[in-house]
Amino acid sequence: GVVAIAKEHQLVTIADNTFMSPYLQKPLDLGIDIVVHSATKWLAGHSDILAGAVVTNDQALAAQIYFVQNAVGATLGVTDSWLLQRGLKTLAIRMERHTASAQQMAAWLEQQSVVLRVNYPGLVSSPFFEIQQRQAKNGGAVLSFDVGSYENAKIVAENVQIPVFSVSLGGVESILSYPPKMSHAELDANDLAATGITPGLLRLSVGLEDVDDLIADFGKAFKNIPV
Ligand SMILES: Cc1ncc(COP(=O)(O)O)c(C=O)c1O
Structure with missing residues (x-):
């Protein structure tokens, strides 16, 4: 378009x-x-x-x-x-695994009560699903999700053990980041809100770890969020 x-x-x-x-x-x-x-x-x-x-x-x-x-x-x-x-040399095989795990992770996150919203164009619920299907092989291996507040995002970031907490993406290791204060720190409150970067938003670049281990890790971290 x-x-x-x-x-x-x-x-x-x-x-x-x-x-x-x-x-x-x-x-x-x-x-x-x-x-x-x-x-x-x-x-x-x-x-x-x-x-x-x-x-x-x-x-x-x-x-x-x-x-x-x-x-x-x-x-x-x-x-x-x-x-x-x-x-x-390993791009193809890495991307197959990264994206299969991201797809599974996104589907799991969507079902968690502490997660208000998952942004991942490989999910049928995504407004970008059809465009993504037309122009790319799948939804990729980076997703973000909203746990409702800065406090909750902090609890998740402090309690997960597998991902490294860093601003980057695209590595063999899972990388968790907090866009409002990292990749998008230069945006003011209005621009953050306009771009959907809410205070509870975390971004995950899904690595090559066993996806069941990753899901279990986030599941454990989510249990620390007060209901
Ligand atoms: C989408 C995108 N483009 C470009 C860049 C810049 O890349 P580099 O840090 O390798 O200069 C980044 C890095 O954060 C990125 O995420």
């Missing part, structure tokens, strides 16, 4: 495909002109490098992007390049 509007107005489209990875979604095939990735996330997959990729199938755009890259000297170091290549 965005591509159609952009083409009508001769605009260049840029899609950040970080959350999906090329394994789950191919924006160039959807008509996007330039795709960017934080390769720090799923592409490398092990939370041990910082890297990025800019991808296009348009020669003229590629030449302009290369000019900027060359001018600013944005090249990746040798060790990081090696780690990225090594991570890429």
Whole structure:
């Protein structure tokens, strides 16, 4: 839909495909002109490098992007390049497992009485389910859920044992974060509310741990929330 509007107005489209990875979604095939990735996330997959990729199938755009890259000297170091290549070899198999676990985790979260809302486009209840089905392989491996208040979110973050509590995503380990004070800390209260980032919202990047262990871990943490 965005591509159609952009083409009508001769605009260049840029899609950040970080959350999906090329394994789950191919924006160039959807008509996007330039795709960017934080390769720090799923592409490398092990939370041990910082890297990025800019991808296009348009020669003229590629030449302009290369000019900027060359001018600013944005090249990746040798060790990081090696780690990225090594991570890429298991991208497909990692994404299959990450996303299957995320789907299970989202379905479980949706049934918990302490959870007011689950944001995951792989759930039939998501307003984005149909779009996601059309353009990507599945719902990905990042979801968020609302436990009702800052206090409850704090209880969950302090009581889970498996996920690391950090701002990133896309690693072999599950990563839990608190968007209002981490990834979206620069937004004021109005913008947070407008974007649905409520005080009880936690974000989970689902790792490669046994999903039953993860569910049990969150189940135990939820028991600390006063009813
Ligand atoms: C969707 C998205 N795009 C880009 C970035 C920036 O990536 P990096 O930290 O690798 O520069 C991030 C990182 O947080 C991200 O989540």
